[in-house]
Amino acid sequence: MNSKKSTAYNNRLGIKGWVYAGKYTFERYLYLAHRLTGMGLIAYMLLHILETANRMRGVVAWEGLMGLFALPLFKMIEYALFAAAVFHALNGVRLLMTELGFFLGRPKEPVYPYSSSIKRHRPLTYIIMALASLIIILGGSSLFFP
Amino acid sequence: MSDKTTTPREITFRVRRFDPDVDTAPHWSEYRQHVHDGMTVLEALHQLKAEQEPTLSWRSSCRMGVCGSCGMFVNDLPQLACQTQVLHLGTDVVTIAPLPNYDNVKDLVPDLAPLIEKHAAVKPYIIYLDQIEIDSPTGEFIQTPDQREEFSQFTHCIKCGLCLAACPTVATDPLFLGPQALAQAYRYTADNRDCGMKERISAIDIFHGPYQCHLAGACSQACPKGVDPAFGIQLLKRALVLDSIGFGKKKPSVAKIMPLADVVKAIEEFAPPPRTV
Numbered sequence: 001m002n003s004k005k006s007t008a009y010n011n012r013l014g015i016k017g018w019v020y021a022g023k024y025t026f027e028r029y030l031y032l033a034h035r036l037t038g039m040g041l042i043a044y045m046l047l048h049i050l051e052t053a054n055r056m057r058g059v060v061a062w063e064g065l066m067g068l069f070a071l072p073l074f075k076m077i078e079y080a081l082f083a084a085a086v087f088h089a090l091n092g093v094r095l096l097m098t099e100l101g102f103f104l105g106r107p108k109e110p111v112y113p114y115s116s117s118i119k120r121h122r123p124l125t126y127i128i129m130a131l132a133s134l135i136i137i138l139g140g141s142s143l144f145f146p
Numbered sequence: 147m148s149d150k151t152t153t154p155r156e157i158t159f160r161v162r163r164f165d166p167d168v169d170t171a172p173h174w175s176e177y178r179q180h181v182h183d184g185m186t187v188l189e190a191l192h193q194l195k196a197e198q199e200p201t202l203s204w205r206s207s208c209r210m211g212v213c214g215s216c217g218m219f220v221n222d223l224p225q226l227a228c229q230t231q232v233l234h235l236g237t238d239v240v241t242i243a244p245l246p247n248y249d250n251v252k253d254l255v256p257d258l259a260p261l262i263e264k265h266a267a268v269k270p271y272i273i274y275l276d277q278i279e280i281d282s283p284t285g286e287f288i289q290t291p292d293q294r295e296e297f298s299q300f301t302h303c304i305k306c307g308l309c310l311a312a313c314p315t316v317a318t319d320p321l322f323l324g325p326q327a328l329a330q331a332y333r334y335t336a337d338n339r340d341c342g343m344k345e346r347i348s349a350i351d352i353f354h355g356p357y358q359c360h361l362a363g364a365c366s367q368a369c370p371k372g373v374d375p376a377f378g379i380q381l382l383k384r385a386l387v388l389d390s391i392g393f394g395k396k397k398p399s400v401a402k403i404m405p406l407a408d409v410v411k412a413i414e415e416f417a418p419p420p421r422t423v
Contacts, residue, residue: 008249008257009164009172017246017317022222024312024364031314031362098361101384107299110372117377118363 273342
């Protein structure tokens with residue numbers, strides 16, 4: 001007879017369940033993008049403090065660093081940062097509005113086929129995403145073609 | 147009535163197996179069987195157990211989407227096995243795994259204890275502070291159809307736990323109260339007979355509470371009863387914000403008690419139309 005003690009298997013998805021949006025709807029991907037851009041912006045804040053601290057090392061060190069940041073690679077990173085900030089800010093406005101109960105409709109008796117608040121506020125989602133895309137494109141054109 | 151006259155199609159079922167007495171980790175087993183139109187995943191599992199794999203375990207009861215026992219991860223989405231038709235999935239290979247974000251007891255059986263514990267933690271019952279009225283009632287609580295509609299949607303929860311399996315926040319934060327409990331917290335908070343916001347707030351307005359939800363909407367997509375738990379969470383957030391700035395519901399005046407003598411009159415007022423047959 002097997003002497004192994006019966007124990008349940010830990011089936012928590014962990015980071016994979018957070019990152020992999022799979023077959024879920026558009027909003028599930030926005031959730032992922034909102035968190036990733038949020039973490040990216042926090043990381044940038046820390047790096048930005050380190051970067052500006054270089055000013056204390058003198059003008060030569062500072063200008064050397066600025067020369068490094070003028071390289072095309074850093075232009076691309078700067079643009080990605082800009083795009084992340086725009087997306088995070090506008091999607092944050094959408095989340096704030098829904099958290100205060102706007103654009104979600106009213107509760108009603110569920111009758112099949114069910115209508116969810118997620119679908120009801122989708123026009124707002126599309127408008128916000130279109131606005132974010134427009135700002136990101138305009139920002140890119142002014143950054144790369146001043 | 148299902149149409150069994152069409153030719154059955156052969157489908158491969160990839161089923162995740164785990165026996166805690168033998169295995170240290172789950173493994174996948176494949177079975178092929180014929181499926182006819184209208185056959186649900188639950189019926190397919192019963193057939194599979196009867197004809198090929200007698201040791202296969204899962205949990206189910208009503209077979210009609212009411213008991214909420216047969217939640218499974220079917221083709222990478224949490225679904226009730228009894229409400230999911232195999233051929234509607236549109237794939238020749240159907241993968242069936244236990245609900246994620248719960249401990250796996252055996253094969254397709256999840257341990258739903260955390261769901262029930264979180265549900266109980268938000269005090270899912272009407273709290274009325276006037277104990278004298280509770281002990282010696284002088285009348286009945288009045289609730290208009292409009293007041294009922296404020297929370298009625300959320301009363302349809304069958305505690306199947308699909309929403310917690312779908313929630314990406316629950317995946318990384320085991321202490322997050324989750325869509326089911328938070329929607330139920332709103333269900334009772336929004337009830338005009340309830341005076342429990344102050345008692346309930348210590349359980350829900352916490353770090354692992356509603357503000358961890360960033361509206362992924364996966365819970366509402368997974369919910370088999372149209373409860374829309376994501377909606378309940380947003381409405382709960384609004385109720386908490388309004389309460390914190392002093393614009394919350396003024397309790398207990400909202401719950402009106404009608405003297406018993408007037409109840410008969412009210413019943414007549416809300417009575418259905420006379421029978422015609």
